[in-house]
Amino acid sequence: MTTRPRISATSVTIMAPDPSLLGHFYARLLGAELVSDDGGWTQLRTDGLTISIEEERQWQRPVWPAMPGSHTSTQHLDLRVQDLAAAEEWAVSCGAVAAEFQPQEDVRVMFDPAGHPFCLFL
Numbered sequence: 001m002t003t004r005p006r007i008s009a010t011s012v013t014i015m016a017p018d019p020s021l022l023g024h025f026y027a028r029l030l031g032a033e034l035v036s037d038d039g040g041w042t043q044l045r046t047d048g049l050t051i052s053i054e055e056e057r058q059w060q061r062p063v064w065p066a067m068p069g070s071h072t073s074t075q076h077l078d079l080r081v082q083d084l085a086a087a088e089e090w091a092v093s094c095g096a097v098a099a100e101f102q103p104q105e106d107v108r109v110m111f112d113p114a115g116h117p118f119c120l121f122l
Contacts, residue, residue, distance in 0.1 A: 011050035012077070016114040019053040025113050026051055029094045030079075051077075061115030065101055077118040084108060087120045 016022040023042030027034045032051070036043040040055040062073035081087035088098060088108045099109035099117065108120040 011052055012075075013052040013054055014114075014116060015056035015059055016053050016116075017055070017057060017059045018114070019055050022053045022112060022114050023051075025095050026053075029091060029096070059114065062117065064099060064109065064111075064117045065103075073117050076116065079118060079120050081120050081122065084120060084122055091120065 014022065019042040020037050020039060023034060023037055023044055026032060027044045030044075030046050032044040032046045034042070034044050042053045044051050060071045063070035064073055066072040079087075084106065088110070091108075091110050092098065095113045096110040096118075099111060102109060106122045110118050110120060112118060
């Protein structure tokens with residue numbers, strides 16, 4: 001039997017048409033340190049996760065909730081908050097938009113400036 005080697009998840013990479021714009025959005029939203037921003041690649045560090053944003057010129061905004069025949073999101077960020085209403089208000093002031101459909105009372109589905117969904121949750 002093979003012993004599992006140490007493997008740690010440390011970061012996530014998001015594709016976007018404007019990495020700098022999205023990097024500055026998430027840095028402000030999360031109070032994160034922007035550590036790299038060269039136009040095609042932006043990276044920021046939060047307390048527990050590094051978020052990298054890579055330029056994708058063919059980026060298409062996903063449709064959420066998913067609909068047959070549409071471009072759908074394959075992943076999203078989950079962000080724990082202490083005050084859902086205050087966090088939603090802050091996210092909107094940073095440039096996010098609340099999704100029209102909200103599936104749960106203790107979660108707010110939001111869209112970042114590139115259209116990626118993310119969830120604020122208690």
